[in-house]
Amino acid sequence: MDIALGTIPFGTTVDEKDTFAILDRFAEAGGRMLDTANNYPFWVPGRTGDESELAIGAWLAARGNRDQMYLSTKVGARPTVPGDTTLDSAEGLSAVAIRTAIEGSLRRLGTDHADLYWAHIDDRSVPLEETLGAFDELVKAGKTRAIGASNLHSWRLERARNISAANGLTPYTHLQLRHTYLRPRPNAVIPETGHTLTTDEHLDYLADTGVTLWAYNTLMFGAYTREDRPIQEIYDHPGTTRRLETLRQVARELGATTNQVVLAWLLADGHVPIVGVSSLAQLEEAIGATRIKLDDELKSRLDGVS
Ligand SMILES: NC(=O)c1ccc[n+]([C@@H]2O[C@H](COP(=O)([O-])OP(=O)(O)OC[C@H]3O[C@@H](n4cnc5c(N)ncnc54)[C@H](OP(=O)(O)O)[C@@H]3O)[C@@H](O)[C@H]2O)c1
Secondary structure, eight states, X not given: OOOEEEOTTBTTTBOHHHHHHHHHHHHHTTOOXXXXXXXXXXXSTTOOSOHHHHHHHXXXXXXXXXXXXXXXXXXXXXXXXTTOOSSTTBOOSOHHHHHXXXXXXXXXXXXXXXXXXXXXXXXXXXXXXXXXXXXXHHHHTTSEEEEEEESXXXXXXXXXXXXXXXXXXXXXXXXXXXXXXXXXXXXXXXXXXXXXXXXXXXXXXXXXXXXXXXXXXXXGGGTXXXXXXXXXXXXXXXXXXXXXXXXXXXXXXXXXXXXXXXXHHHHHTTOEEEEEXXXXXXXXXXXXXXXXXXXXXXXXXXXXXX
């Protein structure tokens, strides 16, 4: 199954029993990819950012299934000042920060390696050569199998991959950005600090290079279907009305939900949608999306609305 499971609420708002039930069902349905970070959810007062990795580590230990899962975690955005709920004191992407952070993540996850290790943010205070050199050391030491960049502009990704190629270093092969079917207004400012929206230039770059996109906030916190989650202001433009109409029409034709069509559309583009769920019912809806095949006519109808 080509969707990744987001894990921000695991071990906090989703308790251990429900976390285990969600992870069990995900694995049973053929899910392997888990997305966490060394700081989830540090922004909630009273939390450290250890919680999500610890919850996953507890589940892997209980089930003894580390080798069946594909673990992705991140470095760069963990506060260095305890209690800081902003990114102001973030550890960043120096070689020291990366070498230190991986040890904490592996300890909490209870494993000797990640499958994919992400730079969570862009850190322009550190030369890319230093960051990429530190990541390359981790790959050579077997502490991660691959590396990716999250929240990076396309020109920075291109520069990073050029530096890797020129120096024989492991390249970023994955990019993680906020991406969904609705398109934001150009230059719209998102309320969530640290989030970076996918641009047309990113998508062009991905198609040209084969870098894989892991898309987050795919279901816009549930806003496609829930009255208690209004669609954010950044999507307030006439194209949104047209996209929602088409989405709902396609969903009716397929006998699917709008959320499922969004996920199927992302899958059809070759992206990995990360789904953040807090219940088995939400997970089941996401799993159902992997059984939906958008034929060429439906795909181009969805693509063609702007
Ligand atoms: N790289 C980055 O900077 C970054 C940033 C953000 C997220 N992420 C990753 O992406 C994952 C998902 O992020 P997100 O939480 O922003 O994603 P999201 O999928 O947009 O939102 C998840 C929330 O939407 C609601 N929801 C999910 N499925 C639903 C359904 N079928 N029907 C109705 N509501 C539904 C749930 O809210 P309730 O729980 O309130 O019911 C759920 O917690 C995270 O866990 C993390 O792994 C990465």
